[in-house]
Amino acid sequence: MEHQRELYQQRGYSEDLLPKTETQRNWKAFNYFTLWMGSVHNVPNYVMVGGFFILGLSTFNIMLAIIISALFIAAAMVMNGAAGSKYGVPFAMILRGSYGVRGALFPGLLRGGIAAIMWFGLQCYAGSLAFLILIGKIWPGFLTLGGDFKLLGLSLPGLITFLIFWIINVGIGFGGGKVLNKFTAILNPCIYIVFGGMAIWAISLVGIGPILDYLPSGVQKAEHSGFLFPGGD
Numbered sequence: 001m002e003h004q005r006e007l008y009q010q011r012g013y014s015e016d017l018l019p020k021t022e023t024q025r026n027w028k029a030f031n032y033f034t035l036w037m038g039s040v041h042n043v044p045n046y047v048m049v050g051g052f053f054i055l056g057l058s059t060f061n062i063m064l065a066i067i068i069s070a071l072f073i074a075a076a077m078v079m080n081g082a083a084g085s086k087y088g089v090p091f092a093m094i095l096r097g098s099y100g101v102r103g104a105l106f107p108g109l110l111r112g113g114i115a116a117i118m119w120f121g122l123q124c125y126a127g128s129l130a131f132l133i134l135i136g137k138i139w140p141g142f143l144t145l146g147g148d149f150k151l152l153g154l155s156l157p158g159l160i161t162f163l164i165f166w167i168i169n170v171g172i173g174f175g176g177g178k179v180l181n182k183f184t185a186i187l188n189p190c191i192y193i194v195f196g197g198m199a200i201w202a203i204s205l206v207g208i209g210p211i212l213d214y215l216p217s218g219v220q221k222a223e224h225s226g227f228l229f230p231g232g233d
Contacts (some may be wrong), residue, residue: 020088027085031181034076037188039196040070043126056221059212124169130161135161 045066052062083089095104135157136143146156154162172183202211215221 017090017092019090019093021090022088025085025088026182031185034188036070036074036185037191038184039077040066041188041191043123052218053214056215058221059214120169124162124166127169128158128165131161131165132158 049062052065078101083094084091092104092108095107098104099107132143142157144157145160149156150152151159172179
């Protein structure tokens with residue numbers, strides 16, 4: 001393996017494209033678990049849950065849908081990452097093995113040039129809104145800074161929080177995979193702790209029955225098939 005890596009390096013291959021050695025493949029079960037958690041717990045999924053409530057699905061059905069989808073995600077990630085986990089081959093080289101050197105540019109563009117940029121933009125915007133609300137609760141006057149100033153639809157406070165959140169994310173990205181892995185290993189369990197605490201607080205406040213029966217006002221409860229396809233009048 002080391003000899004092959006040296007040959008590829010002499011040919012000008014980037015370090016990111018070279019297969020990882022046995023010592024470099026140091027991910028444990030916890031690393032894979034936190035990666036999976038990040039695919040389940042994220043802003044688009046939270047928005048999707050709100051959309052399910054608007055469709056009239058019950059809390060139980062939504063939880064069931066999330067559990068089933070999380071298992072599908074886990075299965076897809078296991079199949080997609082099998083070669084990389086076993087042989088240390090990076091995703092870009094797996095694409096080349098399937099599509100060829102030139103053909104791999106297309107799925108790489110879809111993944112990195114479109115999906116990743118849209119995902120990054122959505123996460124930054126949602127995170128900046130949460131940051132804006134948090135600062136507004138601590139310092140209400142912050143929300144009035146700039147008056148009617150608008151830039152690309154953002155107020156001055158919104159622009160400030162967006163730039164701060166963007167800089168934090170870019171900084172983590174420049175730190176490389178090691179920094180990102182450490183960050184997600186700490187953050188993802190914290191998400192479960194926070195959500196667990198919120199669940200305990202809500203149940204102690206109103207009881208589990210009203211939570212499971214919750215339906216937004218003005219929304220009719222949806223009928224659905226055994227495959228959780230909602231239907232209505």
